[in-house]
Amino acid sequence: MKALLTFTCILIYAWATPSYAILNVEITQGTEDALPIAIVPFYWDSKETAPDLSDFNVIASDLLRSGRFAPVPEDKLLSRPTSTENLDFSSWKVAGIDNLVIGSVRPAGNQQFAVKFQLFDVFKGEQLLGYSLTADASSLRYTAHHISDLIYQQLTGQKGAFNTKVAYVTVIRDKDTASYKLEVSDTDGFNPVTILTSSQPVMSPSWSPDGSRLAYVSFEKRRAQIYTQILSSGERIKVSEFAGLNGAPVWSPDGKKLAMTLSKDGNADIYVLTLKDKSLQRMSKHWGIDTEPTWLPDSRSLVFTSNRSGKPQLYKVDGPGAKPRRLTFEGSYNSSAEISKDGQKMAFVYKDKSAFKIATMDLETGVIEVLTDGPLDESPSFAPNGSMILYAEGQRAALAAVSADGRFKQRLVAKEGEVREPSWSPFLQ
């Protein structure tokens, strides 16, 4: 009886309520601005002598580099709250700072530290994240990257990739000799580790999908050979030394195959080497140059560069024996493609009138977006979450990063000598 009455009332109310009573506003145009965030330097919560906590500065630089965040410079912080007790959101609100991060470090015994951090939504006045992590002195930096990942994921909805690695090649020239090095470092350029040193060129590093190995080309025997190397042990295997070209190795997403360029049958064509049984399958057959293969997520289709039309353009082939289909028609030089892990975007080198730039193509719509200005940009490599692209600026012989939407560019820490061919690792354990 009562329920019926209520229902009737609701019906009458609904019937009697005119549609204009609530203003309806549809918002489709947000901004592409970076999200303002204040990261208060982590404080030492102990009477003992404070260790070096500068590693936590990477949180701000990580978030800045992603292009998604606008961290408040340290000297522009309104206040430095250390705990929820002395937190006053109103001043941050007035300053238009959306998010606030505070953190502390204290000794946890056994040469360990307890790292505590909290992320607040200033406008809602709510805590969004709160973590307590344990680290030792050597892993503080990784802990800081991990915190960046957690904040990034919470606020962008994407998995953070700040705790991943990048492989690249450096060259130091001295008169007539040169020293080529294959190195692996954090994505911000820190903690470089040399994987290979050679007086002859080293090229085209490619990560195995589990992040445990690198494939690369080495000219150490005065001819091109392809090797795979286990990063933890340094153990390496020569996988290809055919007559002529042995180049552009790329690990398939399923980890079972290496696509590569060989010229053993005349000129540069694409081949796929199955690592288990060493069987070789030819993926392209053309008198022109076919090279720079890159896999699609199905571990079957490939995109490669070919000059069969006269100039380098990108083609897609859906398996052995399939007819390659041309993907790029705009621009006189399109090459060196890499496909994002979700298979939606392709990054590549794009030449307009004069400059070589990094561009992306939406593989569904074919729309090309030019992300950089050149003039000699090359070797684009997607972050495993697809948010950023690392590339080499040939003019400067150094690495740079651009957010996948082109909004934010950053040159990475300059290193001695030339740095080139960055290859972003997959997510690591």
Added chain:
Amino acid sequence: MRNYILLMLAVFLLAGCQSDATKEDAAGATTTTTDAVETGKLAADGKGQATAFTAGEEPYRKDAINDATSPLSQQVIYFDFNASTIKEEYRDLITWHGRYLASNADMKLRLEGHTDERGSREYNVALADSRAQAVSRMLMFQGAAKKQIEVISYGEEKPVALEHNEEAWSKNRRVQLVYEAI
């Protein structure tokens, strides 16, 4: 003295010749002391100055490649951007090297292909390879044996000029003929 005059003439001819070539190569060609200029001389020579080459008693004698007065001492062939076709001016030079190899069956030659820094690296390796292959085919057409020739492509990895301009690029787009020590 006579050689010097010829050289001057060659430079003059080359300048005229090069003006027809791509604009990209023009800068390199006008620089007097570079390899490119010497190349120009031989290319220019090659057409109507066969006598210059045959002045010596034994043009294809084994040590001719180390004789600065022999055109065989010219061992670099230059290319246009993103091209692997051998330019007209290098045809005679390659012919002479082919005949030299045919005459000296025990000699071995390594062809090292290079490109400038522009474009993508692996594409440049393949491009440099096709440049070297083009030279190799022409050498064999002149009688060189396949087993005498080894091809290696370095792409843009081993530039001779490090600047980022056309002058440097034109020097880097090349195939080097490297004879193994006798």
Added chain:
Amino acid sequence: MKDGSLLGIIRYDSKAFYIALILHLLIVVVLVVSVNFSERPVTAHKEVETVQAVVVDSQIIQAELDKIKKSEARKKQKEESRLKKLSDTTRKEEQKQRQAQEKRRLEEQRIADLKQKRLAEEKQRQIESQQLADLKKKKQALEEQRQAEQQRLSVLQKERQEEELARENAKRAAEEEKQKELNAQALRKKLAEEEQQRYLNSDKMKKLRSQYVKSIERHVGKNWIKPASANKDMFCNVIITQNRAGTVLSVKTDECKGDKAFQLSVERAVLKASPLPDAPSEDVFDRTVQFTFVGH
């Protein structure tokens, strides 16, 4: 059959023919004789019986009278002897009678005793049955009492039910009254609102409202930083309340199809946008605003 063939048969078996003929003749004779016999005896019998009856009666009566006289004499004699004989036997008979009498007396005595006993038993039975009857009576009384109680209870219950019903009716009546009032209110409200809407639907008001909505849209849009994960399938409905100055007082996320980052971003957008643009007219202002954010 033709004469010829009959003759044929005679000739063929003459013996059989003669036997058959004799048999036929015999049958005819028997039949004639039997008819004569049956008629003759009936008449003769009648005549004889009538004559004889008269003759017999007169003779017998005389003989019979004699006979009775003789028999009565004999009987008298016989009776006298019998009576004599009887006096002799009488004494024996009396003694026998006395003995029998005694026997009968004893028997009667025994019967009397038995009767006495049966009487006692009967009396006992009567007492018992009396007791039983008493018990029955008591039980009945109890039963009656119980029934009376039940009766009383059922009456009570009935009274209660009636009370309940009365209350229910009263309540329903009140509710109906209330409902009627509500309906009337709603109708009044609707009429008022229709009037209001007619006013608000005027071109001037429409224009004002669309300008107001646009200004809110622009202002909130500027404050909405889309997360990286936003895509065209994501949307979020956020309902806010504001005061007349545009200050956002509450934010409630209604339907939201998107990830956590998307929801956070839209909630932040409306809060950050506070105060919302000033309404150009009191009539286009509304305390409640529903925002639909589309990932795009």
